[in-house]
Amino acid sequence: MSRYFPLLVFLLVGSIGLATTIVVYRAEEAAEQARFEALADDTVDRIGERLRRSLALLRATNAYFSTSRGTVSRQDFISYVDGLEIEQRFDGLQGLGFARFLPAGRERDVEAELERNYDWAIKAWPETDQDRRAVIVLLEPHNFRNEAALGYDMFSEPLRRRAMQTAIESGQDTASAPVSLVQEVTSVKQAGFLVYTPLYRSGTGVAYRAEPIGFVYAAFRAGDFHRAALERSDRLPLVVETRDTTDGQSELLFHSDGYDEISASSRFTVERKLPIAGRSWTITAHETKAFFDASRYWRTTVLGAIFLLLSGALAMVARLQVRAMEAAREIQALTEKAVEEKDLLLHETKHRIKNSITRILAMARQTALNSETLEDFSRSFEARMQAMANAQDLLTSSGRLNADLETLLRGELQQVFGDAISEGAVDGPSVKLGETATQALGLTFHELATNALKYGGVSDGDGRLKVSWELVKDEDHLQLEWIEERPGAAPDDGPADLSGNGGRKGFGTRLIDASIKLELGGRIEREFSASRSRIFISFPLAEPAGEDD
Known part of the structure; x- marks a missing residue:
């Protein structure tokens, strides 16, 4: 409603001004009508006076003839x-x-x-x-x-x-x-x-x-x-028409030049009866352009202009007032929103810090259990922490808490293999990952790359790595395939154990499973042989609903 308030003010004041201007205009019109009627009466009086003078002359002439009994020479x-x-x-x-x-x-x-x-x-x-x-x-x-x-x-x-x-x-x-x-x-x-x-x-x-x-x-x-x-x-400044209207007849005696054209567009009309020696004349008068004086309507013009300006000024003041109120409401809303966002940010920060600490503690425990020396622990734990840090950097640098899949993957491969990986080893469409998927895949790529470095022969040139992905199910799911090939290995004679743990699942494998299956709600398939390893990962891109830990 407030957005229409200035318009209502303008219309209300304008209506009052219009009504007042109309009243003044009609008063001026009435004054002009009265002025014209007085002018028309003066015209009729001129005609009547001239006739009376002529009739007096006629009576004097009759008296002159009477003195000589009609025998005037x-x-x-x-x-x-x-x-x-x-x-x-x-x-x-x-x-x-x-x-x-x-x-x-x-x-x-x-x-x-x-x-x-x-x-x-x-x-x-x-x-x-x-x-x-x-x-x-x-x-x-x-x-x-x-x-x-x-x-x-x-x-x-x-x-x-x-x-x-x-x-x-x-x-x-x-x-x-x-x-x-x-x-x-x-x-x-x-x-x-x-x-x-x-x-x-x-x-x-x-x-x-x-x-x-x-x-x-x-x-x-x-x-x-x-x-x-x-x-x-x-x-x-008028034109007249005189008609003899005795006994209901109407016969033209006289009309001014241009009478028909002027009378058709005139504003004022005055009609008067004039008795003439036993007959009745009807004189009709209309104003000419010379009758009107534009300066006579200055009151109407000034009053209308004043009310128009007043209407505009009040509407502008009302508009400024409405804008001030809207700005105050917007500031209040922004303040409330900022408070809500601050509380949400604090809550989210608390939640993420708790999750990150929990994950770090779990990785620390598991890394410690799978490390024979302090040096092994330090090296493995530092690498995993670096993977988490890289993923976090990607999230924060975008400003939108999402990361590009290819950038994340190349960053982890670069960290593990250096320049040993060719440009064609990575192939897939542009995919934006949410925060959970970025953290989970960052650790997953780190574990897979580390495993390929140790057991796949990728770093010494004997092995080849190929990572590809695609979007399926109306682009709501991501399918990723990680393939390591070792051309110089013995012919395949069944599945090979490349984990280095005698077939027992190590911490890296459990970390990958936890990241893909538990955090992302996806699935993972593994195929191993002496010459080839294939890891297939599939998960929905929508972030799963998390719980506060």
Whole structure:
């Protein structure tokens, strides 16, 4: 569990930091949303304010016409409109005009009025199936667009007619649904709308309002009107779309350049309703890239970075603490292991010293019993002790308490025969011997070599020695063959006694049997003749379980 503790610390602190950062981020998002809503409200207010100013201008114009009972001359109207500075102060307002309202069939009256106003013959148009006409007889300021609308019967078109009928019924300013103005005579066209206010004869009373003498109206190009409101002094970092949504309908009036692309990826959306002279507009706003200020999110960035660094630092501290605890445990374990190994080493040393002393004492007794003089005893005992020492040297030099069989054998042969043994006399695979096998075979090789030196004729060149071995039984057993040949001896006529003891087993033979059979749990076979001696040894390589002596 401790190995995962730093990760848990990192995840816990990181989760707290993430949650806190998210809360701060959402608060900043809410602040940005509120800022954008305020900006959108300001935009809607700009549009609404511009419309209110235009409607106030329309009412003032209606009052101006009322003073003359609808008989305003064109020159007077030009002077009036010039004073308003429409083209400079009211962008999007295409013009102010007056449409004479009269029964169908009296077109000659309005055509005569048009000719008086503009000094050329202008026909009322288009043909209509309505019983009333509302023909434009005055429209200023004069330009090529407004000139194209002169004589147009607005009552002949359904959307305009509906707005005028509503104005008659309510007696109030009434806007039309989005229409295409007859002033749109170029290839670049915009949606437009008109606002009508009925003009009545002075003093006629409410009962006569069903029959106004005409309509004072204002024509607007929606695109120019919106752009003037949005780009009044400082360009707003948003795009808008305005739709006429009266009576459940949705007709486009205006949308900013690039609105579709920006709205598809925007984060904030604000929708507002704007009442316009009896109609309802829905204005939808989305932010542009200019709205965002990356510096506004510095709190989120700094807070997230602080918690990330804190999580990493605490995780690192926890990791160091875990490593310190692990190191302490490892040191404790190593200390306990060292104590155990020391006790084991002391016990093993005690056991081996006891075994070695026992073996040395036994060899000393037996050597003494088989030695005729002190000199014989000293020589034999010293040689056997040297064999034990050689075996021990091999064990300790390896550092692993094992010895190489060939090295052990050559060492004993070298000690007994010197350089009399050829390289080919020893043959076999590499075999590693345990401690018990090394000690046992060291003494065995010493006894066999000493016997071969005395009785086999190997040292004077008449005899030949051949030692070979192999691994059998899945390489768990070692089989070793020791052969001494005496080519110059008499022909074989049966087993020969080469022990020098009249057929009685000497100490060396008993020592070999004890080493192979008792210590190694193996077996040994001997074959002797006048010309040849063969010793066969087989034992398992696994160390037999010993007992404390």
